[in-house]
Amino acid sequence: MASYNTVNITRQEEIAPGFYLLSFKPPFLVRQSQPGQFVYFRCGNTYDPLLPRPFSIAMVNEEKNEAAILYQVVGRGTALLAQKKELNCLNILGPLGRGFTLPPLGRPFQPKRGPKGLEQLESFPQSPLRIAVVAGGVGIAPLFFLLQRLKDLPNLIIEVLIGARNTKQLLLKPEIKNLSPQIKLRLATDDGSYGYHGPVTEMLSTLLSANKVDQVYACGPEAMLKTVARLLAKYNLPGEVSLEKQMGCGVGACLSCVCKTKGDKENSFRYSRVCKEGPVFPVHEVVWED
Amino acid sequence: MVAIDLTVEIAGLKLKNPVITASGTFGFGQEYAPYVDLNRLGAITVKGLTLLPHPGNPPPRLVETPAGILNAIGLQNPGVDYFAAIILPYLSQFNVPVIVNMAGETVEEYAALAAKLSKLNNIAALEVNISCPNVKKGGLQFGSDPAAAAEVTRAVKNNTCLPVIVKLSPNVTRIETVAQVVAQAGADALSLINTVLGIAIDLKKRRPILGNIFGGLSGPAIKPIALRAVWQVFKEVSLPIIGMGGIFTAQDALEFIMAGAKAVAVGTANFINPRATIDILEGIENYLRENKIERLSDLVGTAHCK
Numbered sequence A: 001m002a003s004y005n006t007v008n009i010t011r012q013e014e015i016a017p018g019f020y021l022l023s024f025k026p027p028f029l030v031r032q033s034q035p036g037q038f039v040y041f042r043c044g045n046t047y048d049p050l051l052p053r054p055f056s057i058a059m060v061n062e063e064k065n066e067a068a069i070l071y072q073v074v075g076r077g078t079a080l081l082a083q084k085k086e087l088n089c090l091n092i093l094g095p096l097g098r099g100f101t102l103p104p105l106g107r108p109f110q111p112k113r114g115p116k117g118l119e120q121l122e123s124f125p126q127s128p129l130r131i132a133v134v135a136g137g138v139g140i141a142p143l144f145f146l147l148q149r150l151k152d153l154p155n156l157i158i159e160v161l162i163g164a165r166n167t168k169q170l171l172l173k174p175e176i177k178n179l180s181p182q183i184k185l186r187l188a189t190d191d192g193s194y195g196y197h198g199p200v201t202e203m204l205s206t207l208l209s210a211n212k213v214d215q216v217y218a219c220g221p222e223a224m225l226k227t228v229a230r231l232l233a234k235y236n237l238p239g240e241v242s243l244e245k246q247m248g249c250g251v252g253a254c255l256s257c258v259c260k261t262k263g264d265k266e267n268s269f270r271y272s273r274v275c276k277e278g279p280v281f282p283v284h285e286v287v288w289e290d
Numbered sequence B: 001m002v003a004i005d006l007t008v009e010i011a012g013l014k015l016k017n018p019v020i021t022a023s024g025t026f027g028f029g030q031e032y033a034p035y036v037d038l039n040r041l042g043a044i045t046v047k048g049l050t051l052l053p054h055p056g057n058p059p060p061r062l063v064e065t066p067a068g069i070l071n072a073i074g075l076q077n078p079g080v081d082y083f084a085a086i087i088l089p090y091l092s093q094f095n096v097p098v099i100v101n102m103a104g105e106t107v108e109e110y111a112a113l114a115a116k117l118s119k120l121n122n123i124a125a126l127e128v129n130i131s132c133p134n135v136k137k138g139g140l141q142f143g144s145d146p147a148a149a150a151e152v153t154r155a156v157k158n159n160t161c162l163p164v165i166v167k168l169s170p171n172v173t174r175i176e177t178v179a180q181v182v183a184q185a186g187a188d189a190l191s192l193i194n195t196v197l198g199i200a201i202d203l204k205k206r207r208p209i210l211g212n213i214f215g216g217l218s219g220p221a222i223k224p225i226a227l228r229a230v231w232q233v234f235k236e237v238s239l240p241i242i243g244m245g246g247i248f249t250a251q252d253a254l255e256f257i258m259a260g261a262k263a264v265a266v267g268t269a270n271f272i273n274p275r276a277t278i279d280i281l282e283g284i285e286n287y288l289r290e291n292k293i294e295r296l297s298d299l300v301g302t303a304h305c306k
C-alpha cells in the first residue's frame, strides 16, 4: 500500500551540473516497490509553487531501506529541491503508479491487426532474452532502478543505450558499469562530445535491424519515445515506456494526467491516467500524437 | 473535556461534521481510501456524473498558476450506469453520506439523470453542477443565465425526492441573483463556488497551454473570491450554504463558516495533502474547544453580526 509520511533526506549530491541525486529513507519498503513507480512530494512549503512534483524512484538500497531520485533542475520546484540539505524533511507520497513489467514481456498484447485480420502471435526465442534499455537524458532515472532488478535475473543479455546532450549529461555511467560486468553500455551525445554522435534511437535502430533485441524498456523525452514506438512497431517487438504528464493529485482521483491509449474497438481510444494506469505503458497501447 | 457538537444539517441531510470533499478532486473516494478514513468525512461529493460515459477533454488538462491550478478535465466520467453498478456499492460500505455531483448538456439530460439517480439507494443528496467552465455545452451556460439555472433546478427537483444542492459559478455579475432565482426554483441548498474561468499561455508554442484553451482556477488564489460569494449569498438568501474555494486549512474553513457557510468542501488541498480533510476537521474542532464554543452551528454567519 502506498503511504504518506514525513521523511528525512539522507544525502543530496550534484552528480553533474544541474543534475542531483537525492537519497532518503522512504516511508515504504523499497523491496516492495517496482522500478518505474514514482514518489510525489512538494519541493517547497508555501502556496507557490503549489503542487507536489513527481519523481521516479531511481535507485534503491534494500539493506538500508533507502531510495534515491535523480532529477534535473528545470524550474522553480526543482530549483528549491536542489537547495535542500541532509536532514531536511520531505512529505512523501508513494510508491505510486504502475511500474515496468519484468521480462519476458508478452508480444504486443493487442495482436497486430494486419490486412489479413489478426496476425498470429509469435513466441519468443528461448533464452537468453536480449533486452535493450533506452534512456534519454534524465530518463535514465527509472531505468537504473530497473537495471538493479534485471541484473539478478537469469538468462538475460542487457544492452543499455543512453543518449544525452553532451558528455557531462551522460548520467550514472560508472554506477551502471558497477551493477554487472554483463551489462553492455552504449552511449550517444547530441554534440558528439562522447560516444555515438546523434540520437540514441539511431543506435537502437541499428541493433534492431541486426536482429539483436527481443524487447525494449525506454524513458526519455516524448519525441524519443515516439521514435522508439515507431521502431518497435516496425519490428513487431514488445516494449514498455515511462510517460510524463502534468499531475494534480498523483493518486488517480483528478484525471489531470491522462494520455491517449488504445480503446477496445479499432481506432478508438481512451484516456488513461499516467499516475495510475502508468507511468509505464506497453508501447503499443499508447496512441502517439503529432 | 466538553463534547463538541460538530453536526450539521443541510436540507434535512444530517452530517456528522462540516467537512466534505469537493467534486472532481476526490474521485469516487477509492483513490484516497489508503490515506483517509472515509468514515470520518462529513460527506463525499463524487466526480461530476453524466447520463452517458464522457471521455473528457484532450490533454494538457492542468497547469499550475500562482497559488492555484487551472484545470480543464471536461467531466471525464464512466456514466451513471457504471456508477450505480460499481462505484455506489463500493461507497456504501462506508458510513459516509454520498453526494452525487451531476452535469448535463440539456435540461432533459439533467432531468433524466436525476430520475435515474433517485431510484438508487444510498445517495444522500444531489449536487447540480450548473457551473462547469470546461464543457462546450451545458455547464456554465446554465449557471450564468438565471432563467436557465432556474429551469435546470426545477427539472431536477421534479424528478427527485433527494435534497437538491445547486452549485453556482463565480463567473457571473451577481452571484446573489442566481442564488435567489435558484432558491425560488426549489433548490434546498447551495454550493459556492465552482472554479473561476481562466487561461494560461505557453511562451514557447505561443498557444494556450490547456487542450480546452480555458480552464477553471482553484486553490488558495480564489479563496477571497469564494469567501465574498458566500458572504453575499448568505446575506440575501436563506438556503444553507456549502462553502468552497481555496480551503486549505482549518482557519480557511472557519472563515467560510463565519461568512455564512454551514459546511465546507475541500478540493485542490487534497492534491497537496491527501489528509487535508482530516487535518481541517481536527483544526476546526480544536478551535471550537479553545474558544469554548460547544456547537459549530453557533459560529455560522457570525462575521455578519454588527
Ligand SMILES: Cc1cc2nc3c(=O)[nH]c(=O)nc-3n(C[C@H](O)[C@H](O)[C@H](O)COP(=O)(O)OP(=O)(O)OC[C@H]3O[C@@H](n4cnc5c(N)ncnc54)[C@H](O)[C@@H]3O)c2cc1C
Residues within 6 Å of the ligand: A038, A049, A053, A054, A055, A056, A057, A058, A069, A070, A071, A072, A073, A074, A075, A076, A077, A078, A079, A138, A141, A142, A243, A244, A245, A246, A247, A274, A279
Ligand atoms: C511519473 C513522472 C516521473 C518523473 N520522474 C522524473 C525524474 O526521475 N527526474 C526528473 O528530473 N524529472 C522527473 N519528472 C519530471 C519532473 O516531475 C518535472 O521536471 C518537475 O515537475 C518540474 O518541476 P519544476 O517546478 O522544477 O518545473 P516547473 O516550473 O513546473 O516547469 C519548468 C519547465 O519544465 C517543464 N515541465 C514541468 N513539468 C514537466 C514534466 N512533468 N515533464 C516535462 N516537462 C515539465 C515546464 O513545462 C516548464 O517549461 C517526472 C515526471 C513524471 C510525470
Ligand SMILES: Cc1cc2nc3c(=O)[nH]c(=O)nc-3n(C[C@H](O)[C@H](O)[C@H](O)COP(=O)(O)O)c2cc1C
Residues within 6 Å of the ligand: A248, A254, A256, B022, B023, B024, B025, B047, B048, B049, B071, B073, B075, B101, B129, B132, B167, B193, B194, B195, B217, B218, B219, B220, B222, B244, B245, B246, B247, B265, B266, B267, B268, B269
Ligand atoms: C481537477 C478538478 C476537477 C473538478 N471537477 C468538478 C466536477 O466534476 N464538478 C464540479 O461541480 N466541480 C468540479 N471541480 C470544482 C471543485 O469541486 C471546487 O468547486 C473548486 O475546485 C474550488 O475549490 P478548491 O479551491 O478547494 O479546489 C473540480 C475542480 C478541480 C480542481
Ligand code: FES
Residues within 6 Å of the ligand: A246, A247, A248, A249, A250, A251, A252, A253, A254, A255, A256, A257, A258, A273, A274, A275, A276
Ligand atoms: S494526477 Fe490526478 S489522476 Fe493522475
